[in-house]
Amino acid sequence: MSEPREITYAQAVREALRQAMQRDPQVFLLGEDIGVYGGAFGVTDGLLDEFGSERVRDTPLSEAVIAGTAIGAAVTGMRPVAEIQFMDFITLAMEQLVLQAAKMRYMFGGKARVPMVLRTPAGSGTGAAAQHSESLEAWFVHVPGLKVVMPSTPYDAKGLLLAAIADDNPVIFIEHKLLYKTKGFVPEEYYTLPLATSEIKRKGKDLTLIATSVLVARALEAATQLAQEGIEIEIIDPRTLKPLDTAAMIQSVCKTGKALVVHEAPMTGGFGGEIVAQLCASEAFDFLDAPIRRLAGLDVPIPYNRELEKRAVPQVADIVREARALVRGEY
Template identity: 55%
Template sequence: MTQMSYSEAIRDGIRMEMRRDSGVFLAGEDVGIFGGCFGVTAGLQEEFGKERVVDTPVTETAIMGLGVGSAATGLRPIVEIMFADFMGVCLDELYNQAAKMRYMFGGKTKIPMVIRAPVGAGVSAAAQHSQSNEAWFAHIPGIKVVMPGSPADAKGLLEAAVRDDNPVVFLEHKLMLGMQGDVPEGEYVVPIGKADIKRSGTDVSLITWSGMVPKTLAAAEMLAAEGINAEVVDLRTLTPLDKETLLSSVEKTGRAVIVHEAVKTGGFGGEVAAVIADEGFGYLDAPVKRVTAPDTPIPFSPALEKLWIPDETRIVAAAKELVRG
């Protein structure tokens, strides 16, 4: 193990896969000389050259099209969209082409591509550069959606995504890029579709992912100080969803609080709640609660943005309501 930041862990995962497989390449706006908007890909062009770390024009449609076409012809592209908010520009290439080609061609064509993009608020980037839009992609059959909540998971899931023969949307939370943690050295793969119990507990299941993982763990410690033993379930992968781990936790605790940064209406937390209601209703001793952002655009004002983002206090309040009534 070695200490790495979340961004360093992603970069190390990319590096491991590019060394392992000459068919892996990276493309996106400023990913080469500049090292990416947030510095995640710094130094990779120096190691692998301009043919494998490609600085593209400012055109999301072309970046995504490059990924789809090269994946269909046998390469393993990692394409970066500078902000997940910009994915709407190239959505047709993703949901009508990448997601459907393998199915429509009877499995004869694989689309092994990774689409990396940062999500999340907290840096005063305002409404067009701060969204958590994972629910868009989770709604599309044929795409896998990954949102790691720790540096180790970021590296392991990135390597798994590159090796997958299907399109994987890999979403990185901006506020986690500097987060430090122990990360395995060398090649390291975390299976896609497997949740992780980040903290064991018996009284309530706190189900979360991505940038809400650290806040949910902090909330669990606050609850422990008040005699409530919370379990923290990090989904890590939204699609395919690890129902077994999710339902096993709810069966153990009898209560569920779903925590995500995205707005409430249409958020992926609604799908998680539906799975619990449909397949684990008999386990519940209380209604399922959601802690989310409000249904508004994200404010630019730092003071308003801080209020907009779900925090530990709201998570604690929701858990206490379920446990103590």
């Protein structure tokens, strides 16, 4: 393997798309403004020139039919990668994803395959307010038949997207807008990361912190601050929410005795609840010396005002405060 270069998360996603299309002629892209415009966040920039309008297909504003077209093409032998411009607009495609893509194989007795990926940027922090800032991952985790991937780094984004495209199941691939410009080391070669492995992003002994997507980066920053106080937190990123790899987090909690689960989506009914339940139902329960805590978005539509928007979802300072309190027994 060549020396990994530092590239952005958006570049990593684009490189994955490019390499998947180079390797497999069945792979193609469809979505709104992904061609000349390059996608609302520039992720597909340049791919139209490289692969042509046959394989980089601009669609009309028709989210249901973007999802449906991916399903129909997938079931007849293609490997479509659809983009829904903002995760909020996935609501317009819910029927196709939940009632068709997820169920087709099972309902037909295992005789159909739906190898499609639906990429979508999620999350707040851009000032776009309540209808362009959703984090709806928990909805999809709740649907048997779908896989849900939520990478937090450029390296994970590339490897997981290539794995998602190679997978024969429908995969919801959730990118975070604030991560697009973040940088990380990424090998130039084609590589895949398994869709069911979490990763320890930082080693520590005092607290297990399980975070997803943009909150992984914030947790790492919080951990650096806490290290100066002598608190060492271990950070685990599930990377794939479904299927979920719980082995590392259970093992970690057995070691630290404390767990904090952090995500951007609203707390109530959020994916963190599932992680807490899995930990409580595991051997880690016997090792807990404090209640498992959750730090998540407030139960509020994402507000427009800069300060309110920040307040609606966990920030570095919130993680520092919660983690410190938990380690010191001040919850």
